[in-house]
Amino acid sequence: MLEITNLTYRSEGFELNATFRVERGERLALMGQSGAGKSTLISLIAGFLSPNAGEIWFDSTNLTQCDPSKRPISILFQDSNLFPHLTLRENLGLALSPRLALNAAMEAQISAALAQVGLRGFEGRRPASLSGGQQSRAAIARILLQNRPILLMDEPFAALDPALRREMAELICSLCRDLGLTLILASHDFTDAERMCDRVMLLSEGQITEDCPIAGLRAAPPAGLVPWL
Structure with missing residues (x-):
């Protein structure tokens, strides 16, 4: 289990506040407009940024001050980070x-x-x-x-055409199921989130405004998620 407790990050007039938990094997989509805090939250969990307050726990281990290389986390960015x-x-x-x-x-x-x-x-x-x-x-x-048991993804397939996006999403889903990975995906694309995740969390101006199962959202979406469907 990954648990984020009273996490706060401030930078140049922007403030992120988050408290939530992700169960082992769960797949969570982070959605929101550019600047809402999705990538900031990914970077805090990964350890690339240090919070002003709050804690990040994985099972019984406090990761808050842990070096990024020592965290039980893999990361997939849009540019693939291949040398x-x-x-x-x-x-x-x-x-x-x-x-x-x-x-x-x-x-x-x-x-x-x-x-x-x-x-x-x-x-x-x-x-x-x-x-x-x-x-x-x-x-x-x-x-x-x-x-590593946690996979973070930040718009990993944004540069791919629709057919390849679907193919990569299917591959990620298969690996998550086979390996029992916990997935946190930051995305602007609800279709990608729908393909890969079972839960969606909406961020707006650094605050969590929606957190709900992804199944059935197209039929009865919360008001905050309507623009993304």
Whole structure:
């Protein structure tokens, strides 16, 4: 379980306040206009920003002051964060050994992860030689190797065409189910949220204004979510 308690963050006139919990294996969508606080909340959970007050807990561990690299969290951003000068083998290898001291078992793990996302045999390819969808798949393979229970996603498929967005959403859903991952997705697209998540939380000017199951929202949406449907 991930628990956010009285979390407060202030910066240049903006203030975020949040209290909520996400059960293990749950998939939560964060929605709201640009500047509402979605990416700020993702960054606080990841440890890239430090809160002014409040706490972040995972099970019995207080993550509030924990270094980002020590948190039980993987992150998928829109640009996939692949190093252009490294091969996929090396990009994925960083998840297993920061110095790329890869042994035979690690090499096998990398090949297996690439195969799992449909990139069998791509170990020697560099990101520039891949399509946008293939780069997203490679970033997902790296998440598999990190083997962490919480996955944060910040508009990860915004640059992809609709067919690829659907394909990537289906792949993420499959991995979350198979691995029991807890997912928090920041998105402007309700269709993406609907495909990947079972709960939606609306942020407005740094405040949580709606928090409800996603099933059935198109038929009977709360007023705050109407613009997003």
